[in-house]
Structure formats: C-alpha cells, structure tokens
Amino acid sequence: MENKVKDKILILSATFGDGHKQVANAIGEAIEMTLPNAEPVILDVMKWIHPHLYPISNYVYKQSIKKFPQLYSFFYQKTRVKSTFSVKLNALLSMGMKALLDMIEKTKPAVVVSTYPFAAGVMSNLKEQGYVDIPSVTIITDYTDHSYWIHPYTDQYVVGSKQVRDRLVGHGIPGDKITFTGIPIRQKFHQIHHRGKLAQKYGLSDKKFTLLIMGGGDGFFGKGLSTFHALENLQESIQVIVVCGRNHKLQKQLREVEHFFKHKFLTLGYWENVHELMAISDLMISKPGGVTITEAMAMDLPICLYRPLPGQEEDNARYLVESGLAILAKSDENLINKIQVILEDRRPLDYMKQRSKKFQSKTSTIDAVVAIVQTINRCKNELYPLLGLQESI
Structure with missing residues (x-):
C-alpha cells in the first residue's frame, strides 16, 4: 500500500x-x-x-x-x-x-x-x-x-x-x-493535574503557600539576588520555585545561598514541565510575556506581573491588570507588600482565578x-x- x-x-x-x-x-x-x-x-x-x-x-x-x-x-x-x-x-x-x-x-x-x-x-x-x-x-x-x-x-x-x-x-x-x-498554547496546560502527587514529586508540601518565579532565563530580576533577599521580609515562611531558564549564572548564585533563606527553595534551570510547577503553585511572579501568562491562566494560576519592560510587555500588563487577570508590582518593596497582603487574605487569588476562567479558552x-x-x-x-x-x- x-x-x-x-x-x-x-x-x-x-x-x-x-x-x-x-x-x-x-x-x-x-x-x-x-x-x-x-x-x-x-x-x-x-x-x-x-x-x-x-x-x-x-x-x-x-x-x-x-x-x-x-x-x-x-x-x-x-x-x-x-x-x-x-x-x-x-x-x-x-x-x-x-x-x-x-x-x-x-x-x-x-x-x-x-x-x-x-x-x-x-x-x-x-x-x-x-x-x-x-x-x-x-x-x-x-x-x-x-x-x-x-x-x-x-x-x-x-x-x-x-x-x-x-x-x-x-x-x-x-x-x-x-x-x-x-493565544495558542500546548495541550498539557489544559490537562487536570494532581497537586498532592506533583508536590511530592518535587519534594514540596501541598499544604504550604508556594510561589513560582518565572522569567529568570534572561536575568530580568534586577541586579544580583535582590529580589530573593527581599522575600526574607515576608512574615511567614513559604515555598519558592525559581525557574532560571538558561541563566546558569543566576541558578549557580541562588543554589549557593538558598539554604540561608528562611523559605524552602527549589531552584531549576530550563524546565520542560512548567505545567507541573504551575499546578503546585499558588501565585506566579513573571514578566508579562503573552504566552507564559496564557499558560498560567489555563492552569488557573494567579499572576503577579513584575517590572514589565517598555513596549509590548507594558501593553500586555495594562490589558491583564485592567481585565482583573493579574496584579502588578514595580519594585521589590511593592512586590513583597503585595505577596504579604495575599498571605493574609486569599480573596485576591480567588478573584483572579474566577476572571481567568472567563477569559481563557x-x-x-x-x-x-x-x-x-x-x-x-x-x-x-x-x-x-x-x-x-x-x-x-
């Protein structure tokens, strides 16, 4: 034939x-x-x-x-x-x-x-x-x-x-x-994932507040480790997943000092299974790239946009914040304040989840x-x- x-x-x-x-x-x-x-x-x-x-x-x-x-x-x-x-x-x-x-x-x-x-x-x-x-x-x-x-x-x-x-x-x-x-995204971001099993896979607790930090691949988190040091100002300890992408320098620096922080860190390089990390996270900090944001929305993961770059990222951020799909932080201090508010009151997270369900396809x-x-x-x-x-x- x-x-x-x-x-x-x-x-x-x-x-x-x-x-x-x-x-x-x-x-x-x-x-x-x-x-x-x-x-x-x-x-x-x-x-x-x-x-x-x-x-x-x-x-x-x-x-x-x-x-x-x-x-x-x-x-x-x-x-x-x-x-x-x-x-x-x-x-x-x-x-x-x-x-x-x-x-x-x-x-x-x-x-x-x-x-x-x-x-x-x-x-x-x-x-x-x-x-x-x-x-x-x-x-x-x-x-x-x-x-x-x-x-x-x-x-x-x-x-x-x-x-x-x-x-x-x-x-x-x-x-x-x-x-x-x-915006088209891969099918794995639309699948249902078991948070407990995935948390166990990555050595994390499914009961503790988990923060996912994306966008480190091109070094967009300020100079050195200032953003990560600022997290020490949070009143309670949390879990922090950092995806450094191909930024090997950041990954090496963070792994050398992460055990000094009060928070539990999981520091990763380029990671193919980002959908699994999103499934076990409560909040994602990211630059407002259209695709990453769309993937998070598909996973019902609330978003905090951090220091958008001039140009299309500012435009994306404006659209997402005005639509109730994300919050915006423009500095380390502003970022910590917003996370602290969320730790004390989870209603903003619930609101963003509800909004994302209306906007996602x-x-x-x-x-x-x-x-x-x-x-x-x-x-x-x-x-x-x-x-x-x-x-x-």
Missing part, C-alpha cells in the same frame, strides 16, 4: 523571546493531533535567514532591552503605527527573502504560518513581488497590536483578545480576516488550526484535501 505524501504546513518562528517558539510548537502539536494528512515544519526563520548574524543579533536584542530599555521603548513606540520610519526599519529587519524562498520551494507548503512579526513581513514581501502564491497566516503572540504584525499580503490573522481584533479592524483590516481564538490552539485550514480553503477557492479535520477535532 502506497503511503500518501502529507501536506506541509510551514510554521515560521524565532527565539527572540521564547513565546514565538512556544506558539509554533503548540500549533505543530495540534496539527499532528488533528490533521492526519498534514505535517508541520517548524523553522526558526531568523536563524535560517541570517545563520552567522543570528547569535550576535539575539545577544544584542536581549542586552538592549535589559540595559537600554528606554531606547527599546522609543523604537517600539516610534514604529507602533505605520509611518515612513517604521516602513524603512521593517524593510531592513525583514531582509532575507531569497533564503526563505529557497525553503518554501524545498518544502512546498500548503500554507505558511508566522508566529514572529518579521517572518510575516518577509512572507508578505515574497507574495507582493510575485515569488509565491501561498496562503499566509499570522498568529499574534501578545495581547497588543503593533505595525510590524500587520502586512498587506497576510491572508488571515489569529489574535489572543477581542481588543486586539478591534484594533486591527481600526487599522483597516477586514473583520473576516481576523480570528479571535486566544480550552480550544484556542485547535481553533487556530481550524482558522489555518479555513484560510487554505478560502484562498484556493476549493475544498483543500486536508481531510479528517472535521472527524478528528
């Missing part, structure tokens, strides 16, 4: 922040689960287009937002709405059409899905110049809009909130080209895949043979 060649779905992402990559992985996982005749192909577009420049540009990006946040904010705000300046800068950052065209010709995808704004820009340029005629879908990975997500030859946008949908309509994008699904990733397939069908003006979608979902 001859095996049918599967249709390729090319997903363009980048590791300038893990959120774009996580959404790409979530979409790839959902495609494998629901579309038996399709195969996801995930590509780090910046690494592919600029293999030699990529490590340098990634380092410069991370250093600039840490050490020169106001400069980053200036460029973010300057380019937020389409202008002559934003168009010129976007053209510079979206260079690399030849490399992407080579990948498209090699893969022959039925659709190209972008979870990174400049990938969407390169794809739009290829279509505009007539090099390809392939449906193009953009998944916006934040709870805010920006001109760099918006391109004239994008066929469909998938967005995380009604507010973003309304803003895109305000920018002149037809409503039928925008699908509100919620258990089907956001599947809905995004449906939007992708519908875009293929619309653009081809015929039933595209990704059969099994309706039966599988």
